[in-house]
Structures are given as structure tokens and as C-alpha cells.
Amino acid sequence: QVQRFVQHCSPAQIRLSSVKYCKLCRKFSDLLVELRQPLRGIATLKHAIAVFAASSPPRSSNIPTAPSSSNNNNNNVPPSSSSSSSAPTTTTATTNDSLTSGELTTMHTDLMQLCLLAKFPKPALSVLAEDFFEVSNETSAITIKDVLCYYYYGGMIY
Secondary structure, three states: OHHHHHHHOOHHHHHHOHHHHHHHHHHHHHHHHHHOOOHHHHHHHHHHHHHHHHHOOOOEEEEEOOOOOOOOOOOOOOOOOOOOOOOOOEEEEEOOOOOOOOEEOHHHHHHHHHHHHHOOOHHHHHHHOOOOOEEOHHHHOOOHHHHHHHHHHHHHHO
16 A cells, blocks of 8 residues: 555645655555565655655755866966856756755665665665755654664665
8 A cells, every 4th residue: 555655646745744754654664674575665665765856846056067177278368368267167956857856864764775685786776876965854754873874774785
């Protein structure tokens, strides 16, 4: 039933009750660990993370970009008169395009644990490649233990 709920739930509903959604996924993960069937929950949790990311409002951030290297050999020309500046520029980017919303949740930790127990690390690699900018107890009920376990499990997977 949890699998069907995750597959068919609305991102608008998750936005209204994100803590309960994360707790439901935690209970689901704990049950699969107890039943020694972690492989059954990997796809479901990966989808749950994607739905959670879709439910989060797009987050804009100022990301500094690297200076252009096309004008490095012309050091005598001041930056104002050259076509490309040597100072880093700032670009506004929306980070809601990827699998995650830039927020680490309890579901991420649960996914890492299930992948380790199933000895199937491949689904976790795409999540581990993402950068996290936020850890919010208000939206996902995450604890410091969850954060530490996420990075510990991630290190074991790599």
C-alpha cells in the first residue's frame, strides 16, 4: 500500500504534510529492513525522493561561475575593455531540475541503507552525486544522526 501511495500521491499534498510523508517512508524502510527485503524498497524510495523534490518550491541560489579562460594570455588589457571579464560572475540557477531539491531528508538516509543491505549500490550513486544546500528539521524531521548516517553509508557505497 505504501508503494501505491508513493507512486500516485500528489506533490501538492506532500508540500502540506512533508514531515508525515518522510516518517511514512522511514516506517516503510524500517519494515523492509526487519523483513530482510531491502531490494523491494529501493525503487519506491528513489521515486519518493523525486516526488518530494517536485513538491518543494524551486530554490534560487547565487552560484559563482568560473572566470573565462579564453582571455588569460592577454594580461595587459583591463577587464572593462576586454570582451570577457576575469572576475567571477554570479548566475542565478534553479536547483529543482535534478532528482533532489537540494535538501537532505530522512529518505536519502533510508535509501542509502537499503542499497547497502541489498548489496545493490547503483541506484544510490545518482543521489550521492547531488549537492545538498539545506537540511531542515521542519520539512523532513531529519536529525543529526540521519545526516551522519547518510554520509557514512555514502562513503561505504563509494
